[in-house]
Amino acid sequence: GAGVSQTPSNKVTEKGKYVELRCDPISGHTALYWYRQSLGQGPEFLIYFQGTGAADDSGLPNDRFFAVRPEGSVSTLKIQRTERGDSAVYLCASSYDPTGANVLTFGAGSRLTVL
Amino acid sequence: AQSVTQLGSHVSVSEGALVLLRCNYSSSVPPYLFWYVQYPNQGLQLLLKYTSAATLVKGINGFEAEFKKSETSFHLTKPSAHMSDAAEYFCAVSAPTGTASKLTFGTGTRLQVTL
Numbered sequence: 269g270a271g272v273s274q275t276p277s278n279k280v281t282e283k284g285k286y287v288e289l290r291c292d293p294i295s296g297h298t299a300l301y302w303y304r305q306s307l308g309q310g311p312e313f314l315i316y317f318q319g320t321g322a323a324d325d326s327g328l329p330n331d332r333f334f335a336v337r338p339e340g341s342v343s344t345l346k347i348q349r350t351e352r353g354d355s356a357v358y359l360c361a362s363s364y365d366p367t368g369a370n371v372l373t374f375g376a377g378s379r380l381t382v383l
Numbered sequence: 384a385q386s387v388t389q390l391g392s393h394v395s396v397s398e399g400a401l402v403l404l405r406c407n408y409s410s411s412v413p414p415y416l417f418w419y420v421q422y423p424n425q426g427l428q429l430l431l432k433y434t435s436a437a438t439l440v441k442g443i444n445g446f447e448a449e450f451k452k453s454e455t456s457f458h459l460t461k462p463s464a465h466m467s468d469a470a471e472y473f474c475a476v477s478a479p480t481g482t483a484s485k486l487t488f489g490t491g492t493r494l495q496v497t498l
Contacts, residue, residue: 272426301485308392310473310488311427324485359426372486374419374426 270294272375274360280381281350289345289378293362300343301372302335303359311359317343350382385410385476389489397497402446402461404492406474409455416457417475417486418448427473433457444468469496 273292281287293300299318303311313327317337325335332350337343347354357379361372390405408414415434419427431442438450448459457474471493475486 303488308490310475310490311486313485313487316485361427371429371432372427374428376424376426 272360272362272373274358274375274378276378277376278379278381280383282383283350283352285350285382287347287350287380289347289358289380291343291345291360291362291375293341293343293360294373295341297362297364297373298340299363300337301361301363302343302345303361305357305359305377307356314345314358347380350380352382355380355382385414385478385487387474387476387487387489389472389474389492391492392490393493393495395495395497396464398466399463402459402464402468402494404459404472404474404494406448406457406459406489407455408457408474408476410476410478412478415477416448416450417477418442418446418457418459419473419475419488421471421473421491423470430459430472464494464496466496466498469494 275290301316302314304314305311315325315335316323320337320340332348334346357377359374359377361374363372386409388407417432418430420430421427430446431440433440433450441447446461448457450457471491473491474489477486
């Protein structure tokens with residue numbers, strides 16, 4: 269597509285529930301990133317994929333968070349046993365190549381609210 | 384490791400006045416530096432980037448930034464503010480080696496433009 273698409277745009281869930289957030293990157297972009305933006309903060313890196321593999325998952329806060337990209341295109345961020353502290357906007361970005369200073373194109377984000 | 388500090392979480396200027404948003408960075412290697420803008424309910428959009436070429440970088444919408452190694456700064460400026468410039472602005476840094484597109488963001492500066 270023309271841009272990075274993220275669904276859902278808004279998700280409200282209860283503490284302890286399981287949540288999936290989807291990201292559809294720009295066609296042909298091999299690198300895909302997930303960031304988390306809490307209220308009043310800048311985006312924080314979670315994980316980055318090069319193709320199908322997670323090349324760097326150092327930003328995932330704990331083992332409740334997991335992400336996949338099985339076919340090297342669409343990615344799903346999965347959060348188990350959600351906690352109120354997980355409430356944030358989850359941003360996805362893609363780029364043509366992770367090396368150099370290639371520009372990341374961001375989606376509009378998925379706003380997660382955990383009650 | 385890299386980090387950025389944005390001085391001033393809120394900046395207010397009059398329409399037509401100079402815009403100056405401050406960013407200082409910390410990096411153990413010569414960095415790549417970026418400014419992104421975020422409008423409400425939209426994704427982050429790149430304004431400009433510095434990748435070790437010219438130290439004065441011109442971006443979109445009349446914005447520019449100057450890389451000053453001696454001051455470890457990358458301040459964003461615009462000679463004359465427009466109402467449409469009201470948004471949140473993020474400075475970001477990455478390392479030119481390895482995953483150069485993995486960005487570390489500042490906490491953001493919200494720009495208000497008044498009549």
